[in-house]
Amino acid sequence: MFSALMLNAWGSASIVAIVAGVVGFFIVLRGSAFAAHALPNGAFAGAAGASLIGVDAIVGLAVFSVLGALTIAGLGRRARHDVATALVIVVMLGLGSLFLSMTTEYAPEIYSLLFGEVLGVSSSELVPIAVIGVVCIAAVFLVYRPLLFSSVMPEVAEARGVGRGRMEVVFLLVVALTTTMAVPVVGALLIFSLLISPAAAARSFTDRPFTAMGLSVVIALGTVWSAIALAYLSNLPIGFFVGSIGAGTYAVGRGWAGWRNRRSRPRMGATGRSPATAQSS
Amino acid sequence: MQGRAATGSDEILAIDGISVTLSGREILSDVTFHINAGEFTGLIGSNGAGKTTLLRVILGLISPSAGMVRVEGGLRRQPLIGYVPQRITLDPDMPLRARDLVGLGIDGQRFGLPLPSSTRRKQVDEMLEAVDATRFAESRVGNLSGGEQQRILIAHALISRPRLLLLDEPLANLDIGSEQEVVDLLARIAREQRIGVLISTHDMNPLLPVMDRIVYIANGRIATGTTAEVVSSESLTRLYGVHVDVIHVHDRILVVAGRREEALQHGDTESIVELM
Numbered sequence: 130m131f132s133a134l135m136l137n138a139w140g141s142a143s144i145v146a147i148v149a150g151v152v153g154f155f156i157v158l159r160g161s162a163f164a165a166h167a168l169p170n171g172a173f174a175g176a177a178g179a180s181l182i183g184v185d186a187i188v189g190l191a192v193f194s195v196l197g198a199l200t201i202a203g204l205g206r207r208a209r210h211d212v213a214t215a216l217v218i219v220v221m222l223g224l225g226s227l228f229l230s231m232t233t234e235y236a237p238e239i240y241s242l243l244f245g246e247v248l249g250v251s252s253s254e255l256v257p258i259a260v261i262g263v264v265c266i267a268a269v270f271l272v273y274r275p276l277l278f279s280s281v282m283p284e285v286a287e288a289r290g291v292g293r294g295r296m297e298v299v300f301l302l303v304v305a306l307t308t309t310m311a312v313p314v315v316g317a318l319l320i321f322s323l324l325i326s327p328a329a330a331a332r333s334f335t336d337r338p339f340t341a342m343g344l345s346v347v348i349a350l351g352t353v354w355s356a357i358a359l360a361y362l363s364n365l366p367i368g369f370f371v372g373s374i375g376a377g378t379y380a381v382g383r384g385w386a387g388w389r390n391r392r393s394r395p396r397m398g399a400t401g402r403s404p405a406t407a408q409s410s
Numbered sequence: 411m412q413g414r415a416a417t418g419s420d421e422i423l424a425i426d427g428i429s430v431t432l433s434g435r436e437i438l439s440d441v442t443f444h445i446n447a448g449e450f451t452g453l454i455g456s457n458g459a460g461k462t463t464l465l466r467v468i469l470g471l472i473s474p475s476a477g478m479v480r481v482e483g484g485l486r487r488q489p490l491i492g493y494v495p496q497r498i499t500l501d502p503d504m505p506l507r508a509r510d511l512v513g514l515g516i517d518g519q520r521f522g523l524p525l526p527s528s529t530r531r532k533q534v535d536e537m538l539e540a541v542d543a544t545r546f547a548e549s550r551v552g553n554l555s556g557g558e559q560q561r562i563l564i565a566h567a568l569i570s571r572p573r574l575l576l577l578d579e580p581l582a583n584l585d586i587g588s589e590q591e592v593v594d595l596l597a598r599i600a601r602e603q604r605i606g607v608l609i610s611t612h613d614m615n616p617l618l619p620v621m622d623r624i625v626y627i628a629n630g631r632i633a634t635g636t637t638a639e640v641v642s643s644e645s646l647t648r649l650y651g652v653h654v655d656v657i658h659v660h661d662r663i664l665v666v667a668g669r670r671e672e673a674l675q676h677g678d679t680e681s682i683v684e685l686m
Contacts, residue, residue, distance in 0.1 A: 271521055274519070275518065275519055277518070278519065285494075335505055336507050336549075338506050339523070339524065
């Protein structure tokens with residue numbers, strides 16, 4: 130389980146989990162789950178295209194996810210954000226199916242782009258993953274305050290000189306880079322799970338934003354580590370464990386929050402605020 | 411851009427002949443008024459009259475097609491202006507305490523991570539105290555009531571020590587008790603800290619006891635002065651271009667436009683004002 134071959138798996142999965150925890154905090158805060166779904170799936174087409182013309186998959190992933198991020202941010206200013214995101218995913222999946230029909234890759238290669246290949250990460254792949262990961266985290270830390278401000282109160286932040294559109298572009302580019310480094314490791318579908326579940330669960334355990342981000346990293350690490358171990362022991366796919374543990378932590382978080390709320394003083398005069406209407410962008 | 415000398419001793423905002431045209435439609439036309447330090451001004455008008463547009467012009471988020479906005483010091487950007495926008499939805503699931511939201515008012519626009527600092531903490535504590543919000547400082551903002559959230563948003567806007575505070579419909583969705591509390595709080599802040607306060611609202615009645623000046627907006631034009639000067643049948647008839655009656659009932663004022671009998675049947679200010 131901790132052989133030399135497995136060390137690459139543990140290392141790469143840990144880097145992905147840390148970045149996903151940090152970036153995921155803002156995805157959930159900003160209500161950008163749909164964009165976090167669209168970019169990895171769109172980038173998948175980039176990887177298929179890259180194999181078609183014989184370049185490294187990570188190049189195709191980077192090109193497609195960055196283009197996708199810029200398109201969503203650009204179109205989202207003029208049209209509805211969800212529609213812009215949906216159009217990006219549709220166009221990219223269309224291209225993906227075209228590229229796939231033209232390549233001679235075996236099905237398992239395609240399968241690994243969707244569900245990842247944690248156990249197949251080589252030492253040479255570990256370097257770009259680590260470098261992009263550090264860039265993502267550094268970028269989030271650099272814009273932490275304005276991004277938090279703009280996510281919570283976009284209009285007020287704008288009046289203070291924090292442009293809403295600028296923040297959106299910066300953030301989507303970070304998501305695009307996260308996608309680029311994570312898809313080869315955990316796949317397009319599982320990075321989505323790692324971006325959402327830990328960050329969503331962390332919100333239930335703390336009221337402090339930065340603590341929630343740290344907790345999101347801890348939960349993401351716990352999720353991938355236990356998923357790898359369980360997959361190794363049971364011979365069931367890692368994806369199954371990542372998905373179900375992710376949903377499990379969220380359920381535990383909600384349960385904990387519900388229990389805590391019942392114990393705290395009953396709030397008076399809270400006027401019908403529905404969580405469902407509180408999502409922004 | 412002449413600063414204090416140009417704007418007079420106490421004047422902190424001067425709106426000079428502002429016109430705004432958005433997608434071919436004239437929203438504001440030749441709006442002129444000014445606000446002095448320590449003064450409480452109500453921006454009154456029905457929905458869609460152009461109140462939010464005017465506030466956004468003052469904030470520099472919309473450029474007027476004509477006219478000038480001068481803020482004391484010649485700068486139009488924060489932190490000279492504190493802003494509380496209309497209808498903010500704060501997600502109850504969001505991990506953000508009241509104290510964190512106030513803190514964003516100090517340095518939310520700066521790069522980097524927030525480093526713990528005792529001066530910063532003290533500053534936030536003092537501000538929370540000033541708006542009487544210490545009690546729920548550690549609570550999630552999304553879980554607070556409408557009135558409590560307004561206090562936190564006001565604290566957020568004030569902590570950067572602005573000279574002018576703009577609030578867009580801060581009384582909407584508040585029950586009568588919290589409405590009065592928020593108005594009293596703002597009036598006290600205006601006086602004690604010598605800040606100009608400009609509040610937009612479709613119902614002037616809660617502001618009547620504290621308003622120093624009224625800016626009444628209709629059809630993209632304004633009438634300004636004291637409440638007695640502006641809220642009169644003659645002045646509002648001129649502004650609206652149709653006959654307007656101003657009726658005093660107890661301590662409240664009803665503005666009735668057009669066909670008086672029909673409007674009166676509705677019985678409350680809001681629906682009458684809507685008729686305009």
